[in-house]
Amino acid sequence: xxxxxxxxxPLSVPEGAIVSLNCTYSxxxxxxxxxxxxxxRKGPELLMYTYSSGNKEDGRFTAQVDKSSKYISxxxxxxxxxxxxxxxxxxxxxxxxxxxxxxxxxTVKP
Amino acid sequence: xxxxxxTPKYLVTQxxxxxxxxxxxxxxxxxxxxYKQDSKKFxxxxxxxxxxxxxxxxxxxxxxxxxxxxKAHLNLHINSLELGDSAVYFCAxxxxxxxxxxxxxxxxxxxxx
Numbered sequence: 001x002x003x004x005x006x007x008x009x010p011l012s013v014p015e016g017a018i019v020s021l022n023c024t025y026s027x028x029x030x031x032x033x034x035x036x037x038x039x040x041r042k043g044p045e046l047l048m049y050t051y052s053s054g055n056k057e058d059g060r061f062t063a064q065v066d067k068s069s070k071y072i073s074x075x076x077x078x079x080x081x082x083x084x085x086x087x088x089x090x091x092x093x094x095x096x097x098x099x100x101x102x103x104x105x106x107t108v109k110p
Numbered sequence: 111x112x113x114x115x116x117t118p119k120y121l122v123t124q125x126x127x128x129x130x131x132x133x134x135x136x137x138x139x140x141x142x143x144x145y146k147q148d149s150k151k152f153x154x155x156x157x158x159x160x161x162x163x164x165x166x167x168x169x170x171x172x173x174x175x176x177x178x179x180x181k182a183h184l185n186l187h188i189n190s191l192e193l194g195d196s197a198v199y200f201c202a203x204x205x206x207x208x209x210x211x212x213x214x215x216x217x218x219x220x221x222x223x
Contacts, residue, residue, distance in 0.1 A: 008150075008151070034211055036214075038151075041216070041217075042216050042217075043114070043200055043202075043214035043215050043216045043217055044153070044200070044214045045214070046211050046212075046213065049211045086151060088151075088153065090153075094208060095207065095208055097155065097158075097166060098155060098212065100152070100153040100154070102150060102151060102152050103151045103152075103153075105151075
């Protein structure tokens with residue numbers, strides 16, 4: 001079993017839809033959780049960074065962490081074609097040994 | 111100004127050759143990393159340096175040798191390139207080695223013929 005599981009998709013939604021992206025993990029030592037967006041031929045770009053269980057909101061993006069279930073989510077409201085990218089979840093314990101999910105490829109159609 | 115920059119962007123070379131990839135960050139960060147992203151987009155850490163000292167060295171063939179001349183630079187030298195080395199290599203940096211998010215460069219696409 002991989003430490004971090006993420007459905008690679010692809011996921012296709014119409015413009016304006018609410019998108020839900022998820023990851024599960026097995027290592028209870030993970031304490032810090034991140035979501036990165038990666039456009040084609042670009043490096044991953046940090047979107048959200050959370051520590052505790054609960055929700056964190058930033059504009060149209062909401063990150064949710066449930067440590068008891070070892071489950072994290074990223075919600076995108078009012079999705080736009082410019083949101084089309086691969087979304088990577090990432091997590092780490094209390095050091096810099098970060099583990100990534102495989103990434104979910106999202107397409108938002110106009 | 112690009113925060114984390116890598117050169118070259120593309121590298122096409124033959125099996126058996128030796129090549130280097132350079133990385134520079136202008137963020138004033140203490141910690142730098144090298145990642146490999148395979149064809150399935152899976153990102154895996156290779157090395158981590160903090161203030162020029164190696165702190166993470168995952169199971170990577172010793173043909174790969176990182177070098178950090180100063181804390182703003184982390185280069186990756188690869189000897190005797192093999193077909194399986196074809197991938198995108200990303201450099202990243204973070205303010206410290208703990209509790210800080212990592213910022214990535216745009217990658218170096220290495221193709222082995």
